[in-house]
Amino acid sequence: MEIRHFRYFLEVARQRNFTRAAEQLGIATPTLSRQIQDMEQALGTRLFVRQQREISLTEAGAALVREAEATVRQFELAQRSAQRAGRGDTGHIELGYVASAVYSGVLQKQVQGFSREHPDITLSLHESPMASLPSLIAEGRFDIGYVRSPMNLPEGVEAVRLDAEGFVLALSSDSWLRRLPEISVEHLQNETFILPEQINGTLQVAADGGYAPTLGPQPGGLLAVIALVSLGQGVAVVPESVVGHLSLPNVLYRPIKGSSGSSWLSLIHRRFEKAPAVTRYIERALQAFRRTL
Known part of the structure; x- marks a missing residue:
């Protein structure tokens, strides 16, 4: 059985009529009837008692309603969760930084601003030795890093220049x-x-x-x-x-x-980053910095 079978079953159970249920589902009545018959055959039991004008649930059908509703809800929740993650609305980011990112205030402004706008994306923050941060990002152990430039970066990692100071x-x-x-x-x-x-x-x-x-x-x-x-x-x-x-x-x-x-803070990240939550952070950080220029 597929999730559509549960949806068809629940609509028939609500309407207690195949014709009305088919209209709500936007399919032909014979098609709906066959889908329910296939479902009953797969389960090895009847789900509805069919009468001339109305149908009613069997004991097996009544028991299935509760589980089918939970299954459909969970399926829809999974869909929404995947869609939100795909848009970058949810997710997790591992962020490394050097102490001067804190002293300058850049880290606080960007992290707090991002968290306010995207409360369902979690950030794990780690102060790290600057020499190791680029390789940690290249290896995928961190997603984003704040370092003080200029510095050499491994292949596949790039830096976006932020604030400069003497x-x-x-x-x-x-x-x-x-x-x-x-x-x-x-x-x-x-x-x-x-x-x-x-x-x-x-x-x-x-x-x-x-x-x-x-x-x-x-x-x-x-x-x-x-x-x-x-x-x-x-x-x-x-x-x-x-x-x-x-x-x-x-x-x-x-x-x-x-x-x-002079030196400047840089936001470093993988050049071809694919994770939506990470790319959203990078875009937001750059937009926030440009507004201060």
Whole structure:
């Protein structure tokens, strides 16, 4: 039997008349009668007692009504669920991000805005090392990632540029640099640079100053970087958005005169993404960002 047999049966049970039921279903009465006969033959029992003007349910038919209604409801629910998932109204997204996406506020705005518009799509959020995020997306373990660009991406993963910002210098409050009215790229020539995951800012500062930088440890996320700065292990070139959002004892933030460097957050995803919920997130994130330009 197919789902149409249950629908035909239920309409006959409601109308108690084959002609009226056939009209409601939009099929010929003989066709409906044959479908019910096929159903009875498959079940090995009669479902209706046929009388001249009206029909009534047998005991087997009455028992089937409840199950047939539940079956049709479940089938229709499955159809609607599949259609909603196909439109991207439901689904699940695995999202990875680096800490600076939080400090900039971009992650909060985009995730919260998307969740308000699509409450039936669930998001699992994971702070992850920036170096591993692109490969996690390429392998399908994450769907979307927020990273700080520029960076090399594996084949099949592309980046969409979001907000850009400059760099500031994080330094210990014990550093001699704090006494300067302004800190230029030349003043940093003999400093040890604690390296964040994105080192382009450090390299650009050194290039602007015309020297090779003394590179210190690269401890991981921005909190670990600032922690080493607070311990007097060196200075660090970090995104401006860190200021006011990441405060540790013994740490100051100062502008860097003569620095032309900048970085930007990027949304990275698989180039030929097919999942409707994921593509909907990407489209919505881009639209939201363009409205802020």
